[in-house]
Amino acid sequence: MTRLWLVALTLAAIHLAVALAGFISPYDPAEQHRDYPFEPPMAVHFFDSGGNFHLRPFVFSAGRMYPLQVLVNGKLFQVEEPGHVFLLGTDAFGRDQFSRILHGGRVSLGAGLLATLLTLLAGLILGSVAGFYGGWRDTVLMRLAEVFLALPWLYLLLGVRAFLPLSLDPVRTFLLTIAVIGVVGWARPARLFRGIVLSAKEREYVYAARGFGASSLHIFSWHILPDLRSAALTQATLLIPQYILAEVTLSFLGLGVGEPAPSWGGMLAPLREAGMLTSHWWLAMPAFALLPVVMCYYAAISTSPSDR
């Protein structure tokens, strides 16, 4: 139980930080500091070169000392112009990685949640229909599920992006894309839910309910849905990290979030370039944001009472 709390707290902290990105991050995530491309992370110092302690921490920007200003202009911290504070370095356009990771989390986590929600919803509806009504509906839906499992969704994405309006901003475009992935992913959970419904509807209390003429809706919502709830929760903890990671793959293929909007997958995509990881290691920082999130979700699965 304590472990579950730890997991929940970590997840809550990360989500909170991402939600407050506008306040915590010192820069706009799209702001280009073109004179500072690929700036390595800056250390925050308390001692100057003479060994004197400063209560107010400072950074070195272009060789000069800039003390951190806390809580000014509605930002958690920043430094005075013309200095810069790049806690986690900058990317090819001189955009602040720290700000981008925080803002990018919104997209990545949001996408994971959205796609999971849609997958579960579609899987729940179709799996329940198949399991509950059985017969030809079951046959058709389950054969369709097999087809959907065998189809790589990449092609669909190529088509989808081409048909979305161009004037849509990149985040919305991406959310629509990931929504499509989410809906297309119905087959696996649907099969799981169908199995649960199949066994649930054989329960004696369901027969009893039929015996006194309860409606299908009543039977489903009173006696079957509660069984699905815990399975859906487990599925969710499994799917969310899966979809967050899917964004990384999509970005590698150029189908992720468009510029200039940040996302963890999009930020990791440049690492595919030869030598990038060795020469600009700080570009891998989003992976360290990804790590605790995904780990926590996986930990949540192994802690939750019903395993898959």
Next chain:
Amino acid sequence: MTGDFVTSPEPILRVSNLTKTYSKRSWFSPGGPPKAALNGISFNLSERETLAFVGPSGAGKSTLVRCIAGRERPDSGDIWFAGEDRRAIQLIPQDPGTSLNPRLTALQVVSEPGAGRRVPELLSMVGLPVESSGAKVTAFSGGQRSRLALARALACDPRILILDESLASLDLPVQAQMVNLLLDLQDRLGLAYILIAHDLGIAGHFADRIAVIDEGRIVEEGPPVELFQRPQHPRTRSLIACAPGGIPC
């Protein structure tokens, strides 16, 4: 006992020539050869009557009651019921506790058929304290759960109650209490019972009539006393021989 036939000559349930075969074979699933579960079963049931079906497991008893309760469709044959509403035939399964959703409270269970206001009355009718209505099903003992299942069945204003070995899982003293309760209810509400048992023990005490069922047929039928004293069919004899509680005469 035979007097009952005189007081209610008009049957409320008439079953004629019921047959049902099982075959798991279909386009998509393999299965063995078809197997007959019911093979031309006919009987009548009158108001306030208790009819017991006795036979070894696999004889087709459960299939029969499932057909009567409308859970399965027979292949051929006719089931005529005096009432219009099928809800008036209620089945209480082998282990009544399983027919109660463990997530629900007693109140929710009993009011499920749409009898919200009558819950206290129903609970007291089956001898459960009214204050317990807020408790979860899981908080009840086996015997109490049986009563709860009974209360829910009563909420449907039944005319026929089917007891599919419903008391078998209970301890003997509890069983006896339940039998008393059932007899009492039969008196007060004019219920007819169809009792399923695989041995003659409880059926002999409880039923007006016993039908011995074997391989999907009724092989012998009559009041318990007659049946026990002059069994005709070998199956009846073997059932008598292994009756656990002895013969009730």
Next chain:
Amino acid sequence: MRVKSGVLCALSGALFVALCPGEELLVSHSAKGRRDGRLTVALRAEPKTLNPLIAMDLPSRDVIGRMHADLISIHRQTQLTQPALAKSWTVSPDGRRYTLHLRRGLRFSDGHAFDADDVVFTLEAFLDEKTHSPQRDLLIVDGHPLTARKLDAYTVLIELPAPYAAAERIFDGLPMLPRHILEKPFREGKLAEVWRLNTPADGIAGLGPFRLKQYQPGERLVLERNPYYWQEDGSRQRLPYFDELTFLFVGSEDAQVTRFAAGETDILNRVSPRMFPQLAAGQASRGDIVSDAGPSLEYNFLVFNLSPAVKPTWFQQTAFRKAVSMAVDRDSIVRLVYGGRGAPMWGNVSAGNRQWSNSNIPIPVRSLSQARDLLASAGFTWDSGKTLRDRTGKPVEFSIIVASSNTERVQMATIVQYDLKQLGMKVQVASLEFRSLVDRVLNTRQFDAAIMGLGGGDADPNSEMNVWLSSGGMHVWNPGQKQPSTPWEGEIDRLMRAQMSAIRIKERKQQWDRVQQLIAENVPMVFLASPHVVVAARKWVGGFAPAAMADYTLWNVEELFHRDN
């Protein structure tokens, strides 16, 4: 094994020279090497076919180019024509009749003799309508095909239906095909089906330095020395030097660099300039030859959709387009996208095009304030939120489409977007898969603006007629016009047609300069930058002479050799 085959080759070569004293070999003046070893090069993708008639993709053309030879070729470094299979040629005064004199005694890689019949056959094959050769259009001038006539076994007369400047350039990349192999399929109308990847090596013959040895699906294609190749070096040593040339199929540029670094390939036949630091590290540690061959012929640009149907009509206003051009920070593009190894552009011809680039095109200094002045003078205003609005008060919002597979162009779009944001324009960058993008730009015309690149081919302006003529299918800002919709497009049409049939190079240069000037003044496209050609080779590769034109390092593959320390 290798030694043995080398000996065999040398033997057969010697035998052959003895038998054919009339063989007219081309003497190469490159550094003298030694015949030995093998060279491994990566291809970005698997070649699709070995049939020169239907090959469209670059990897196929890279391979085919090594297996075949042309009558006249373009020297990749000087960008001028030079004799190849034709040792010399004469042009009639009206520029319509080319008499080509072939080298005598040459043989295809299967030992069969090459003569004028093969040349006539090749042209016939490329012009055959049933084959649907993508190169067919090159042989059609003014709507009519050119004709070839055999004068004698080693002389061919080519007649053009209309005067065509620099006609000899069209022979570059037009491989001479063996009639003795392809005549039968040609008669049967099955030319498109010959020489597929699974064709056995002895079924293919060419005049190039190498011939097919082995194809490993998905993995590699191995060529071996053509013992009958028609070039020799100064010490009468027949080229090529390498016994074998292996093409490895390596999916991405990044993987190419990785595998070069791992020592699995010997030459990087052009990679993005962004890779330069990575390559330079290899130069320092392993002594690799890393070369920046200067600006390429490629030019990247932002093009506006100037179709009359497009509303609102901001793009139609020259001042608007000029303001955009003024605001784009080309220096940042070169610095951030190409790591400094690129050339900013203000005209449509890259500095890499030595002969044709107009050096008088003005180079304005980027100025946001001037851009704002231009916009203000055209009636645009800014509201308090610094959003740019047009005369009717509509905020200026549009989208730029760009190919998602091209990292560099996506980066350019990101920079342009940020620059235009400074002008108060709200620009969305939509990165589309490549074919979707082309479909929008050239077919459906459903886009506002696009960032694209052109110019992989020849340096000559004639190769881009389709782009600059207003009726052209690739007149990207408004293709396929019946009548030029603006006076300046009319003038460009006139100039382009004139230069096409002009014979004197000076005249053509003046006309093409004027076209460049018109394009720079009217800004239908905002030219951004041209990447440098960055290539690398192992330190032992001799004869390495990279060029800014395709095929950058492989154009003189027969002269490359393994240098012994």
Next chain:
Amino acid sequence: MRAGGDSVLIRYLARRALHAVLLLFGVSALSFALVDLAPGDYFTDARLNPRISSETVAGLRGEYGLDRPLPVRYLRWLRSAMAGDLGVSLAYNLPASALLAPRAGNTLLLASSALALAWLAGVPLGWWAATRKWPGRILSFAASAALTIPELLMAVMASIVAVRTGWFPAGGHLALPALVLAAGSMPVVIRHTRAAVLEVVDSPFLVAARAHGISEGRLVFRYVLPAAANPLISLAGLSLGTLLSASLLVEVILGWPGLGPLLLEAVYARDVPVIVGSIVISAVFLMLGSLVADVALYACDPRIRVEA
């Protein structure tokens, strides 16, 4: 039970085969439609070559029947598929089956090597993790951490390691992609083995066996592994399917001549027969994987009724 087993198995296999055919119909028709959704076709690329006229491009499209309506093209493909060609590749001008066969073999080789590697290492590790307390916890933590690294990133890191150390060829060799894929699927194997072993390790019969002084190694092979085999076998069948889909992109990055590079290129080039052909082949692999697992389950334990 055993006597009827063989005929049941045969009927079962026949049913699976029928399913497979229906599924392949569905998959091919749907992927045909999906690919058609994206604008442009194979010859769109030629439009961007200034030296090729639009008329030539139109002629080429007509030649390959791309100007025909979708159902006509599908039927044409179907006829060719029946003949075993799977259509003629637009790019290669070769029957798609001739292109796909050698690469499918390579992909299968890669996936099965990765599977073998993951199992040969994963099962002992999982067992080890189950029997030791702290190393077990650390190992399962490491395993879930490994799950959070996208396979693409792992491939990139692997190629860096290969270049730096020279231990492996950086491309075109089986070792590196097989290692990456194995590393990707090993955590699941470890987790499942550990869970399965933990379940049986405290069972009364093992306690008794241990009390009788039967050696640890003998226990494992005689009792623990067979008892844990069932869930592991079904997992293996599933993981072959996931491996195949994961391998596509790893193949691209690490230059393994499997279906991946061919497919990715075909997707971008809209080479419909190659795309549909490789989807059909992956679907066949997927089905074979689960079939092999089911049959293996049946062979291991005939008590298990084979069911859909």
